[in-house]
Amino acid sequence: MSASAVTAAPTVGRPRAFDMEKALQKALEVFWRKGYEGASLPDLCEAMGINKPSLYAAFGNKEQLFLKTIELYENRPCAFFYPALEKESSYEVIKHMLCGAASSNADPENPPGCVIVQGALACSESATFVKEALIAKRRAGEVALCARLEQAKAEGDLPEQSDPAALARYILAVMQGMAVQATSGANCAELKQVAETVLSAWPGKRPQL
Amino acid sequence: MSASAVTAAPTVGRPRAFDMEKALQKALEVFWRKGYEGASLPDLCEAMGINKPSLYAAFGNKEQLFLKTIELYENRPCAFFYPALEKESSYEVIKHMLCGAASSNADPENPPGCVIVQGALACSESATFVKEALIAKRRAGEVALCARLEQAKAEGDLPEQSDPAALARYILAVMQGMAVQATSGANCAELKQVAETVLSAWPGKRPQL
DNA sequence: AGGAATATTTACCAATCGGTACATTAATCT
């Protein structure tokens, strides 16, 4: 058993003629715009600039390719989410989340919306695994925000009667709704108004102005 | 040219052996659970209890069948939306909308979520027409709510500095987010907590207790 | 230079997709 990484670049043999990360980026754009099932292999191959056997050799199959694009998505376009948890107050946490979501979901450089929301929301049985993987990603975000809001409550940042689980669910619902709005054509300014509406009524303490 | 309705029942010929409305109801369930593209014709035929030629003779094609199921959806599971606009105050309007959405999206008798949200959120080019039809339905709801909130503002129900368009977009985003939450497994009680969170911070006047 | 190992290309696979031709069945109209 080799001790090298799972996907270590081989030292012998013909070298890969394409950049895996760039190809993954292109695949992400296709999945983002068309969803997991709506993206066909010819769609993906054309965007990635490779052909099917190369895709399968490099990424396994369509499902594994999708899961790898989601990893990339979480590290790039959606990279605002988890760092936002480290802000000082619950207000700033959700401000960064909601504004990050507004910017990302309506970024003209990328497809509209959020691939974790629209990648496999309703689909055939053959996509069940992918659908549940996305559900798990969404719930993981909610759980993490809930933990952060519980901390805020313990610190006196949120009022005693507040329910961190309900607040986290509410914030995630707004973010997911913003993704739907973006696919319907809402622009960044319009989504930021949604974020501002949430912020103006947030029960947590405001940062000192 | 006959003056009768477009789909008038013929008086001669072999009578239809199934109930069109019940078949439409079954088709709606399939589209609701799997989305427009994820629902195959065999899926639909099996659920509807008919075979393909009957489906095509009765409903045209898959796209027209889908559009007719959406009509049914708006008149049945989603029938809470437009009547809510007629409540006396903006608070009661959004209360009925959000609670209706919570009940409908997480009704154990039906598939989770909202078919207008998840029917064709991200899909291939061949479903573009359906996708845009659903976008139009969502925006129509937002426009209608916006008009109602403008009325509320004019009546002094909402404060002078409030922005009805932004508030309507916010409420629709929450409802669409609730649909995503429902497809992720959230139950009615959990969705009602989201509704309650919105209501507790609503800027409109409360009904006299 | 000559393997060994890996990537790419072309061509193909069975299964499924949405949709339909055709023959049959069941009703009404004359």
Next chain:
DNA sequence: AGATTAATGTACCGATTGGTAAATATTCCT
């Protein structure tokens, strides 16, 4: 009864789906 009209069941259509076998090309190692 016979003609007419429409719905049903079977069997099929070309196109597309995700996925792969086999031949060829390009590299590193000895």
